[in-house]
Amino acid sequence: MKLNELKRGEKARIIKIGKIGELKKRLVDMGVTAGEIIYLERNAPLGDPQEFRVKxxxxxxxxxxxxxxxIELIER
Incomplete structure (x- = not known):
């Protein structure tokens, strides 16, 4: 499952971060790493970007x- 498929209120465990260039380093610096729990907090008014909560x-x-x-879904 991909992170963009997560629904509001669902929790998931990050499995792997693919190739997203320079952004990958910034996400890792902010705590978005394999094994961390992440959940969708809300969408922007037009649906993009999405706000996630990690650590x-x-x-x-x-x-x-x-x-x-x-990601791997762990809670609905």
Whole structure:
């Protein structure tokens, strides 16, 4: 499952971050790493970007980029 498929309120474990260039390093610096729990907090008014919560940090990620992050659903 990809991160952009996560629905509001669902929790997931990050499995793998694909090739998203320079953004990958910034996401890792903010705590978006394999094994971390992430959940969708809300969508922007037009649906993009989406705001996720990881380690008590709110992080906005574009759907285009979140499609490269593989996750495993752990809670609905």
């Amino acid at each position: 008590e940090n709110g992080i906005a990620i574009r759907k285009e980029d979140s499609a490269n992050i593989e």
